[in-house]
Amino acid sequence: xxxxxxxxxxxxxxxxxxxxxxxxxxxxxxxxWRQPQAFTSGITTSKQVLAALGPPSQVLTVGHQTxxxxxxxxxxxxxxxxxxxxxxxxxxxxxxxxxxxNEQGLLADFSYSKMATPVE
Amino acid sequence: MVKRQYGYVxxxxxxxxxDYHEVLQQIGAPDSVAVLNDAxxxxxxxxxxxxxxxxxxIPAFDLFKFTLGSATATHxxxxxxxxxxxxxxxxxxxxxxxxxxxxxxxxxxxxxxxxVDLESFEVPRATNLWGQSLLLETNLIEFSxxxxxxxxxxxxxxxxx
Numbered sequence: 001x002x003x004x005x006x007x008x009x010x011x012x013x014x015x016x017x018x019x020x021x022x023x024x025x026x027x028x029x030x031x032x033w034r035q036p037q038a039f040t041s042g043i044t045t046s047k048q049v050l051a052a053l054g055p056p057s058q059v060l061t062v063g064h065q066t067x068x069x070x071x072x073x074x075x076x077x078x079x080x081x082x083x084x085x086x087x088x089x090x091x092x093x094x095x096x097x098x099x100x101x102n103e104q105g106l107l108a109d110f111s112y113s114k115m116a117t118p119v120e
Numbered sequence: 121m122v123k124r125q126y127g128y129v130x131x132x133x134x135x136x137x138x139d140y141h142e143v144l145q146q147i148g149a150p151d152s153v154a155v156l157n158d159a160x161x162x163x164x165x166x167x168x169x170x171x172x173x174x175x176x177x178i179p180a181f182d183l184f185k186f187t188l189g190s191a192t193a194t195h196x197x198x199x200x201x202x203x204x205x206x207x208x209x210x211x212x213x214x215x216x217x218x219x220x221x222x223x224x225x226x227x228x229x230x231x232x233x234x235x236v237d238l239e240s241f242e243v244p245r246a247t248n249l250w251g252q253s254l255l256l257e258t259n260l261i262e263f264s265x266x267x268x269x270x271x272x273x274x275x276x277x278x279x280x281x
Contacts, residue, residue, distance in 0.1 A: 086175070
């Protein structure tokens with residue numbers, strides 16, 4: 001009987017032998033737009049946006065407007081490795097901000113990406 | 121089980137925006153922007169991939185396993201086209217699933233091996249190549265980066281730009 005218990009306990013211990021995996025990496029610009037900023041359409045200038053957020057990831061021309069587009073990519077991978085079951089989840093978050101400026105360099109409109117989870 | 125999530129598109133009620141301001145307000149900054157001769161486009165795209173696997177122990181090789189797997193991608197895609205003045209021209213949102221294939225792998229028992237090739241989902245976004253592409257010597261490069269520099273195409277997740 002003792003041997004049976006020992007075997008069951010050993011099997012349970014082996015089944016729950018676990019390892020965890022976690023890594024993350026970032027690319028793109030720093031998402032300073034998630035910090036408190038005071039941007040106002042019609043008042044804020046492109047120079048003020050550059051001073052606050054730094055160089056954009058991409059600059060586009062749309063008609064007579066100039067667009068500053070910021071992108072930060074965050075990849076996080078988490079895994080649980082058991083002897084009888086493994087699971088890994090990788091989430092790539094594309095945190096974005098876009099700013100439209102008119103010909104005078106004044107902010108026409110701006111927006112940030114909607115996030116599923118809070119981003120650091 | 122291997123799960124992957126690329127991007128996020130918020131579930132929203134159907135709405136009919138008049139211009140890009142309303143789209144920015146409702147959905148936020150787009151995932152990709154393309155600028156054409158007489159229009160510009162906002163694309164919002166997210167992909168989630170589920171890859172269930174079955175690992176089989178190999179007798180006499182305790183540290184190794186043979187893994188069978190298949191992957192399915194679920195896409196969520198919103199498309200908005202505007203005139204250069206910002207008025208809406210066209211819009212569409214759609215949701216679909218597609219199989220990414222079935223395959224197998226051979227590896228260590230403590231390592232989660234991917235059985236399906238997902239390399240196309242791991243390439244850098246075109247936006248993050250924009251600055252780099254400006255620095256390349258145009259006479260030496262094999263491919264023109266004009267499409268990236270001028271944002272002539274949409275950069276969709278999992279599709280080569």
